[in-house]
Amino acid sequence: GESVGLHLPTLSVQEGDNSIINCAYSNSASDYFIWYKQESGKGPQFIIDIRSNMDKRQGQRVTVLLNKTVKHLSLQIAATQPGDSAVYFCAENMKGSARQLTFGSGTQLTVLP
Amino acid sequence: NAGVTQTPKFRVLKTGQSMTLLCAQDMNHEYMYWYRQDPGMGLRLIHYSVGEGTTAKGEVPDGYNVSRLKKQNFLLGLESAAPSQTSVYFCASSSLTQPLTDTQYFGPGTRLTVL
Numbered sequence: 001g002e003s004v005g006l007h008l009p010t011l012s013v014q015e016g017d018n019s020i021i022n023c024a025y026s027n028s029a030s031d032y033f034i035w036y037k038q039e040s041g042k043g044p045q046f047i048i049d050i051r052s053n054m055d056k057r058q059g060q061r062v063t064v065l066l067n068k069t070v071k072h073l074s075l076q077i078a079a080t081q082p083g084d085s086a087v088y089f090c091a092e093n094m095k096g097s098a099r100q101l102t103f104g105s106g107t108q109l110t111v112l113p
Numbered sequence: 114n115a116g117v118t119q120t121p122k123f124r125v126l127k128t129g130q131s132m133t134l135l136c137a138q139d140m141n142h143e144y145m146y147w148y149r150q151d152p153g154m155g156l157r158l159i160h161y162s163v164g165e166g167t168t169a170k171g172e173v174p175d176g177y178n179v180s181r182l183k184k185q186n187f188l189l190g191l192e193s194a195a196p197s198q199t200s201v202y203f204c205a206s207s208s209l210t211q212p213l214t215d216t217q218y219f220g221p222g223t224r225l226t227v228l
Contacts, residue, residue: 009153034216043117043203043219044156089155100146100171101217103155 012110019077021107023090026071030092034101035064035075038087047075047088077109085111115139117220119204125226126194134189134223136204143209145187146171146217147179149200156203162187194227201225 013019025033031052036044050057050064050073057064063076073090087108091101117138126132136145143164148156148171158171162181176198178190187206191198201224205217 036219041222043205043221046216046218049216091155100158100161103157105153105155 010108012112013080014112015080015082017080019080019109021075021088021109023073023104024071025073025092027092027094028071029094032093033066033073034091036089036091038089044089080111082111085109117204117206117218119220119223121223123224125228127228128195130194131192132194134202136187136220137185138206139185140206142206144207145181146205147187147189148203148205149173150203151200159189196227199225199227
């Protein structure tokens with residue numbers, strides 16, 4: 001079946017640098033995408049989302065970019081902080097699928113001092 | 114608002130034992146979900162519910178049953194636990210009336226070990 005996947009399982013960045021986490025999706029019928037952050041021992045926490053009728057959406061220190069042509073999603077974190085260290089998941093929702101989300105396997109972000 | 118809560122936080126079972134995991138949400142959400150998360154993997158949907166009294170199968174429903182007798186509660190049952198069901202279980206909920214989003218809000222998880 002179609003699934004959401006991530007390019008890199010781990011990412012290390014220096015504190016203060018920008019981070020970019022990538023995600024590829026294969027279901028062209030997906031119309032909604034979410035990024036979640038999961039800290040060790042905790043449940044996933046919503047970061048930002050984007051609809052398929054948008055290319056870019058910005059939040060506080062985070063930006064999500066959507067490229068429907070190549071079915072690619074990215075999460076950019078500005079001025080990465082130690083508290084950003086976590087596993088980041090992208091998830092997609094297919095229109096009409098009773099709001100079921102399909103999750104990628106996650107990227108572990110480590111912020112180096 | 115407590116959001117989404119799960120009980121218990123940890124549990125160890127022997128093969129063949131049964132147990133029920135409880136999920137409660139105080140956000141008046143219509144949709145509720147049960148996921149499992151295995152090491153190095155994303156979340157996989159077990160069962161979900163689109164409203165009180167209704168349930169549906171997700172991606173990996175075998176070995177599990179669910180019930181949604183009250184809008185705020187979603188129960189996940191294991192009738193005869195197997196070692197393959199060792200995992201971390203997450204409950205989530207979402208609102209039918211959220212504008213333009215399908216955001217799911219997650220509980221803190223239940224870590225289950227089946228020996």
